[in-house]
Amino acid sequence: MRILFAASEVYPFSKTGGLADVAGALPEALAGLGHHVLVVTPWYRTLRADPAPLWVGDEWVPYDGGIAICGVGHLSRRGVDYAFVSHEMFQREQLYGFDDDAARFQLFSRAVPQAAAKLGFHPDVVHANDWHTGYVPMVLEHGWHLPEGFPKLPSVFTIHNVQYQGGSDLDAALYRLRLPGALRDSALNAHGRANAMQGALGFAHRVTTVSPTYAQEIQRPEYGYGLDGALRQVSYKLSGILNGIDTEVWNPATDPALPERYDAADPSGGKGAAKLALARRFGLDPARPLMGVVSRLADQKGIDILVAALPGLVAQGWAVFVLGDGDRELAGAIQHYGNHYRGAVGSYIGYDEGLAHLVYAAADTLAIPSRFEPCGLTQMIAMRYGALPVARATGGLVDTIRHDATGFLFAHATPEGLLWASGVARGAYNAKGHWRWMMEEAMHQDFSWGASAAAYLRLYQEMTGHHD
């Protein structure tokens, strides 16, 4: 089967969060099952590619009532082909966060079929992800000037986070995407504005999200961010497929970022060395059990809940280390507590992949007080590194963590909820035999992509009737 996969970020080339991890690992797993995958993604100024992509040439992309010229680069890596779409709009210091993000990703979405055709890739199915590529399904259904073989191709749309929907002016969106004005009265229209995610829900042949629990939650107003109605309407084509993690990148037995490597048979030496290294670097007391946090500092992740619980966590005896980037106010509050509780609270504000590896290895527990969590990768990485998650019972966290067996779950997104679960964890930590058993249980979980890739493949096969 030939699968065209479109995403706004792809590890290792670009990353702000879990979407990049998924877009990096799922195509590789599909290729491993013998399928031909082309991943199309923007050629950002900050692209991390060594060697750099090869320049294939320019492509005329239908856009903004006329055409835009985009460059197309190509790279093959670990059995997967990559097409990089180059345009001045991607020559910025960051991936997102600009006033013209809608226009930028409308251009990117329009360029996806053209870039694939430029490389002579004719897919059986197209898989788009999150709002940035949410325009792709409707472009395939109704877009003018598509390359041969692309009109009406079956498409899958995966929701990684329903909170970000890509709202923009409706008429401008149709004009830029070169879609017929009749689509004003279509799923793209949310209260008179274009909503990329709602459009994708309407036009994609199948909709998935990244865990079974989140697939149910988002059909309710508390979790749907205004799209719960639209999601209920498409429930007949909506399903949840749990993410995996890249078990080569995340493997304590081979991880070059750790002072000492370790495995489930004997984790204590390697974890101890990592804890000592982190404690030295950030002035933490290595005698305290360590609760790590690796997270975007955002409302979704409940970092304000963590901040409010910090004095209580310190009183329970934890040392807490936060690696996070995002909201300045939350960062300030964490740093404030770092000064107040010297030796017990530490942080690094910023994005640092190497340090993330060290934190997972050093930590005894990883706190994840998310308000909602479509899947979450950090809990799976943590378990693999023998750090037991202390997590809110929501979304993918419910589907991957077993309370008091591979981690600890709490029901309410409140400081009290977190403190209750961290208290249970603290008790378990003191019962050395039980802790050792839990660590082993967690480290033995299979979070590799195998099962998820097979589930996506079944979906593609059902949609296309292709069984090769």
Ligand code: ADP
């Ligand atoms: P989300 O995509 O919602 O941010 P996930 O749990 O799916 O959450 O994925 C987060 C990914 O980003 C993980 O690979 C995690 O290790 C990484 N990550 C998050 N924050 C940082 C940070 N400050 N530095 C390094 N890696 C981070």
Ligand code: GLC
């Ligand atoms: C989003 C979600 C996260 C999920 C990731 C990958 O960023 O917030 O829960 O793991 O996408 O699907």
